[in-house]
Amino acid sequence: MYEQASHSLLNDILADLGPEPGQPQWRHFYTRLGANFYAIHSLFGLLYGPRPDFKAQMGRLVETLAKRYRERPDELRDSDLAREKDHNWFLSQKWVGMALYCDRFADDLQGLRAHLPYLQELGINLLHIMPILDCPPDNNDGGYAVRDFKEIDPRYGSLDDLEALAATLRRRDMLLVLDVVVNHTSDEHEWARRARAGDPAYQDYYFVFDDRGTPDIYEETLPEIFPETAPGNFTWDAAMGKWVMTVFNHYQWDLNYRNPAVLIEMIDIILFWANRGADILRLDAVAFLWKKIGGVCQNEREAHLLLQLMKDCCQVTAPGVLFIAEAIVSPGEISKYFGEDAINAKECEIAYNATFMALLWDAMATKNAKLLNQGVAHLPAKLERATWLNYVRCHDDIGLGFDDGDIRRAGYDPALHRRFLIDYFTGKFPGSPARGLPFGENPKTGDARISGSLASLVGLESAIESGQEDAIDAAIKAIVLLHSMILSFGGLPLLYYGDAIGMLNSLEYLAEPSKRADNRWVHRSRFDWGKAEKRHETGTVEQRIFGALKKLIALRKEINVFADFDNRQMLQTGNPNLLVFLRTDPRHSRNHVLVVGNFNDAPQELPLNELGPQGFCLQGPLKNLCSGESVALDGDRLTIPPLTAYWLAHATG
Ligand code: GLC
Ligand code: GLC
Numbered sequence: 001m002y003e004q005a006s007h008s009l010l011n012d013i014l015a016d017l018g019p020e021p022g023q024p025q026w027r028h029f030y031t032r033l034g035a036n037f038y039a040i041h042s043l044f045g046l047l048y049g050p051r052p053d054f055k056a057q058m059g060r061l062v063e064t065l066a067k068r069y070r071e072r073p074d075e076l077r078d079s080d081l082a083r084e085k086d087h088n089w090f091l092s093q094k095w096v097g098m099a100l101y102c103d104r105f106a107d108d109l110q111g112l113r114a115h116l117p118y119l120q121e122l123g124i125n126l127l128h129i130m131p132i133l134d135c136p137p138d139n140n141d142g143g144y145a146v147r148d149f150k151e152i153d154p155r156y157g158s159l160d161d162l163e164a165l166a167a168t169l170r171r172r173d174m175l176l177v178l179d180v181v182v183n184h185t186s187d188e189h190e191w192a193r194r195a196r197a198g199d200p201a202y203q204d205y206y207f208v209f210d211d212r213g214t215p216d217i218y219e220e221t222l223p224e225i226f227p228e229t230a231p232g233n234f235t236w237d238a239a240m241g242k243w244v245m246t247v248f249n250h251y252q253w254d255l256n257y258r259n260p261a262v263l264i265e266m267i268d269i270i271l272f273w274a275n276r277g278a279d280i281l282r283l284d285a286v287a288f289l290w291k292k293i294g295g296v297c298q299n300e301r302e303a304h305l306l307l308q309l310m311k312d313c314c315q316v317t318a319p320g321v322l323f324i325a326e327a328i329v330s331p332g333e334i335s336k337y338f339g340e341d342a343i344n345a346k347e348c349e350i351a352y353n354a355t356f357m358a359l360l361w362d363a364m365a366t367k368n369a370k371l372l373n374q375g376v377a378h379l380p381a382k383l384e385r386a387t388w389l390n391y392v393r394c395h396d397d398i399g400l401g402f403d404d405g406d407i408r409r410a411g412y413d414p415a416l417h418r419r420f421l422i423d424y425f426t427g428k429f430p431g432s433p434a435r436g437l438p439f440g441e442n443p444k445t446g447d448a449r450i451s452g453s454l455a456s457l458v459g460l461e462s463a464i465e466s467g468q469e470d471a472i473d474a475a476i477k478a479i480v481l482l483h484s485m486i487l488s489f490g491g492l493p494l495l496y497y498g499d500a501i502g503m504l505n506s507l508e509y510l511a512e513p514s515k516r517a518d519n520r521w522v523h524r525s526r527f528d529w530g531k532a533e534k535r536h537e538t539g540t541v542e543q544r545i546f547g548a549l550k551k552l553i554a555l556r557k558e559i560n561v562f563a564d565f566d567n568r569q570m571l572q573t574g575n576p577n578l579l580v581f582l583r584t585d586p587r588h589s590r591n592h593v594l595v596v597g598n599f600n601d602a603p604q605e606l607p608l609n610e611l612g613p614q615g616f617c618l619q620g621p622l623k624n625l626c627s628g629e630s631v632a633l634d635g636d637r638l639t640i641p642p643l644t645a646y647w648l649a650h651a652t653g
Helices: 004-017 024-048 054-071 074-085 102-106 109-114 116-122 159-171 190-196 213-219 260-275 301-317 331-338 354-366 370-377 404-409 414-425 460-466 469-488 519-523 529-536 541-558 608-618
Strands: 097-100 126-129 148-152 175-180 184-186 234-237 242-245 252-254 280-283 322-325 350-352 387-391 437-442 447-451 492-496 568-571 578-584 592-598 604-607 622-624 629-631 637-640 644-650
Touching (some): 004 024, 004 054, 024 054, 054 260, 054 301, 097 102, 102 109, 109 116, 109 159, 126 280, 148 159, 148 260, 159 175, 175 260, 184 190, 213 234, 260 280, 260 301, 301 322, 301 331, 331 350, 331 354, 354 469, 370 404, 370 578, 414 447, 447 519, 460 469, 469 492, 469 541, 469 592, 529 541
Parallel strands (some): 097 126, 097 492, 322 350, 387 492
Antiparallel strands (some): 184 252, 234 242, 568 578, 578 592, 592 644, 604 637, 622 644
């Protein structure tokens, strides 16, 4: 949009930048800056307008965008142009991701490069490398306490290694996802060190207080993220002689985005990694970006304004780069991280679908799909040009963030149901085969979350110990069923590194003092390459899981209706054990796939006539694409085996 005041300010800023931006290769930068400047100026004005240095800060921001554009490699600029043309590229069903720790999977970045064939064998073409930036050896929260945002941790390699890996990935048509920890730094970051040394400019990068006055007021309404290991949200720093806000661990200092210098630094960091070849940046803990007295300091309106600014700025310099919002918040809040009232994502193009993840786990414990159906029906709509990141497990705990109304509608009492889920997954509930651990238990609120590897949570660990074949079989079925859901639901499926070979919980973390208190490490163990080798031996657990997932991944890529064009319709059946949805090709409305998941451990009937008008697509002979076999109907009833999903299409189609 053209608006005179902002345009005239832009002219002043560009005049100050000197002659270089006038060169022909700057044409794209100019057009994008022209298109976004009104929004950038308005948002910056909303956040920082009253400051006397507003104009100077705006100038620094534009200078940062230009500086990073100047260094953006030609190859990446070309990729920006190609993605502008093919702007729906990331909605395609051809992408399947995996998140992994560089060191735990492959020692270092060079080793990771050498192991890419393993990922490609499975069909993975999007790689999320968990944080690899310089951080203290002990207090680092798995890399989420960054000491230097522009250096690779020497344990993993160098910037050259990362750039070499990014180049290899591009040649293999694989995408690279890197983390940018936007909410906090390590207490050993240079900014924190300067703050500690008494520099007021850097103390203004954080929330520091002389006494408990303000912290106590904040604490009245702030929840605790790690109540057991890091109670409270403020830490006394003896060297500084002040309190500092630390919402996560005591060594993770929250950044103060009321200071525009912080935002400009972070935009610079985002563009720095875009220029090193990241296709997608995972913005960590985005719900927490803005702090306000009297609230929970999550999902504040200003946090959204900051994300819009980050997006608008990234579009000027590196428009091909996408953002993933890591906002593990209530269903009603999650979709706001795409940006509201738009078609294109105004904030992050991709958001963790924590709601779907937690609902799938509910179905595992209850062996029915009652809450899953309720919750999915109330999953907020997303924008057209935005997509969910669907996952079963990740490096974090599983939070039971369901909507209480949905829990009641599914026929349960919210508090009792959550208690049941914790007991079930920690194996306390009679008959439960799960081997999870309670995480973040808070006696003050009664809250708890769950740690544990996928395989151990679905009972594979206990089944292997007892040697019961049927229990092993059920656990493998559950693993495949859960993956078949994230592969077909619509969105980007993200696998977690050990899950395709059924890696179990590992207690190795207990030997490391800095990890012992954080049981999320139980599901972050070293990748077991010996176990992975067994994927080649027919009949092993590893081969059964890996083989099934590999096949489903390959199938997903061939099934056009699985691309995410808001082409999913949930269907209600009379059977509470089933989750049923129809995926339709938006260009060929007669092209459908009906996905049916049976979460029960007994066979279940799907009465096709109850599917209503959508049943029409099911006339004629049907085929289960997962097995390639045609399915026999008993009248209008279809029987789905226990813990199994069918992807149904016309046998001829
Ligand atoms: C995110 C990360 C989590 C980390 C937290 C603090 O939620 O996924 O692992 O502990 O941020 O950085
Ligand atoms: C925060 C994050 C969530 C994570 C948790 C740490 O709530 O948003 O992702 O699970 O911290 O475990």
